[in-house]
Amino acid sequence: MTHQGFTLWLTGMSGAGKSTISDRLMERFRAGAAKVELLDGDVVRTNLSQGLGFSREDRDTNVRRIGFVSELLSRNGVIAVVAAISPYRATREEVKARIANFVEVYVECPIEVLAARDVKGLYKRALAGEVGQFTGISDPYEPPENPDVVVRSDRESPAESVEKVWRELQRRGLIETA
Amino acid sequence: MTHQGFTLWLTGMSGAGKSTISDRLMERFRAGAAKVELLDGDVVRTNLSQGLGFSREDRDTNVRRIGFVSELLSRNGVIAVVAAISPYRATREEVKARIANFVEVYVECPIEVLAARDVKGLYKRALAGEVGQFTGISDPYEPPENPDVVVRSDRESPAESVEKVWRELQRRGLIETA
Numbered sequence: 001m002t003h004q005g006f007t008l009w010l011t012g013m014s015g016a017g018k019s020t021i022s023d024r025l026m027e028r029f030r031a032g033a034a035k036v037e038l039l040d041g042d043v044v045r046t047n048l049s050q051g052l053g054f055s056r057e058d059r060d061t062n063v064r065r066i067g068f069v070s071e072l073l074s075r076n077g078v079i080a081v082v083a084a085i086s087p088y089r090a091t092r093e094e095v096k097a098r099i100a101n102f103v104e105v106y107v108e109c110p111i112e113v114l115a116a117r118d119v120k121g122l123y124k125r126a127l128a129g130e131v132g133q134f135t136g137i138s139d140p141y142e143p144p145e146n147p148d149v150v151v152r153s154d155r156e157s158p159a160e161s162v163e164k165v166w167r168e169l170q171r172r173g174l175i176e177t178a
Numbered sequence: 179m180t181h182q183g184f185t186l187w188l189t190g191m192s193g194a195g196k197s198t199i200s201d202r203l204m205e206r207f208r209a210g211a212a213k214v215e216l217l218d219g220d221v222v223r224t225n226l227s228q229g230l231g232f233s234r235e236d237r238d239t240n241v242r243r244i245g246f247v248s249e250l251l252s253r254n255g256v257i258a259v260v261a262a263i264s265p266y267r268a269t270r271e272e273v274k275a276r277i278a279n280f281v282e283v284y285v286e287c288p289i290e291v292l293a294a295r296d297v298k299g300l301y302k303r304a305l306a307g308e309v310g311q312f313t314g315i316s317d318p319y320e321p322p323e324n325p326d327v328v329v330r331s332d333r334e335s336p337a338e339s340v341e342k343v344w345r346e347l348q349r350r351g352l353i354e355t356a
Contacts, residue, residue: 035254047246050239051229061228068225069247076213078254 001032003175005077007070007099008165011086011144012107013136014122015114017153017161018083021107024162025081032177036079039066044084054133060091067095074099087135089142101174105165106147111136113154179210181353183255185248185277186343189264189322190285191314192300193292195331195339196261199285202340203259210355214257217244222262232311238269245273252277265313267320279352283343284325289314291332 008025010018019040029036048065052058063086070080086092096102114136115123126134133139149168151161169175186203188196197218207214226243230236241264248258264270274280292314293301304312311317327346329339347353 037250037254048226048243065226069250072215072247072251072256073254076215076251076254076256078250078256 001029001034001175001177003029003032003034003079004101004173005074005079006101006103006169006174007074007080007082008103008105008169009070009082009084009086009092009095010105010107011084011092011147013109013111013114013141014085014134015117015119016107016109017151017158018085018107020153020158021105021151021161021165022081022083024158025165028162028166029079029081032175034079034175035077036081037073038081038083039069040081040083054139056088059086060088063088063091063095067098070095071099074101085135085141087139087141089144092144101172103148103165103168103172103174104144105149105151106144107151107153107161108143109153179207179212179353179355181207181210181212181257182279182351183252183257184279184281184347184352185252185258185260186281186283186347187248187260187262187264187270187273188283188285189262189270189325191287191289191292191319192263192312193295193297194285194287195329195336196263196285198331198336199283199329199339199343200259200261202336203343206340206344207257207259210353212257212353213255214259215251216259216261217247218259218261232317234266237264238266241266241269241273245276248273249277252279263313263319265317265319267322270322279350281326281343281346281350281352282322283327283329284322285329285331285339286321287331 010022012018026038049062052062073080118124125131126137135141149165188200190196204216227240230240251258296302303309304315313319327343
């Protein structure tokens with residue numbers, strides 16, 4: 001495949017499916033020998049954001065820092081795939097405004113479904129008041145108003161979600177496959 | 179020009195000439211339409227390291243963070259030019275070990291010369307005990323044991339220093355100019 005540099009930013013609540021979808025997208029990009037980097041929670045916590053907490057200020061710093069790295073990669077022809085809760089709309093917009101090719105993917109899932117799934121047991125604890133500043137329960141999540149793609153992990157398979165994103169990237173001329 | 183991805187890491191004390199040399203290198207890379215990014219003190223403080231101080235731990239975190247970003251750029255074919263005091267040898271070595279194409283430049287200048295120049299008035303204040311944890315005076319600076327290039331801003335012009343670095347990059351096949 002050939003591609004431009006761009007940032008593919010997946011936002012959504014914990015457990016909504018950001019990692020699942022970004023991992024599959026990474027496989028597909030790598031299969032096409034694309035220049036691509038994944039900035040997900042683990043990578044970011046380890047390498048960029050040690051010491052930051054869950055205050056709005058710290059969350060915003062985290063998002064801006066990921067945005068900075070994505071910008072450097074994107075403007076040099078590399079694909080940056082970001083999977084980050086990134087709960088505040090204004091901060092996402094700020095990052096978006098800095099990056100020429102920016103595609104926002106809203107990984108949506110109703111909170112009832114997230115609480116029922118509760119893979120890590122976090123929702124149960126948050127609903128019981130045991131976890132402070134939990135996004136969507138005791139801390140805000142502001143959904144995108146005009147996301148470029150919306151995927152619904154409660155209604156679509158991961159393969160379908162990936163396909164939606166892929167088509168949008170093709171439609172914009174950001175990727176081309178033979 | 180054509181080039182590979184690599185990290186060009188300038189280490190040295192405050193005022194030794196890292197910024198002067200890296201700025202001139204940036205001009206030369208840009209004139210050759212290279213894919214290149216500068217990670218210097220200003221860029222890093224603004225975008226990566228807000229909130230970090232001057233303890234060994236914080237300085238190491240800062241250096242590792244710059245190293246992480248340099249690694250992402252380098253391995254995707256981009257030149258990362260770093261100008262950072264990066265006082266601790268072990269931490270520089272740790273970053274070096276992670277990055278395939280890593281060129282360490284020691285920007286050397288005797289402390290007497292730095293104190294006499296004292297562009298920002300920092301050495302006077304540090305020598306008077308008014309600035310704690312000042313590298314080279316009240317905080318350690320560990321020079322590289324085997325730097326790839328040594329430049330001496332008290333004996334060479336910036337143009338000469340840049341030329342030395344340039345030749346080393348050519349010698350390694352990291353850059354090619356027509």
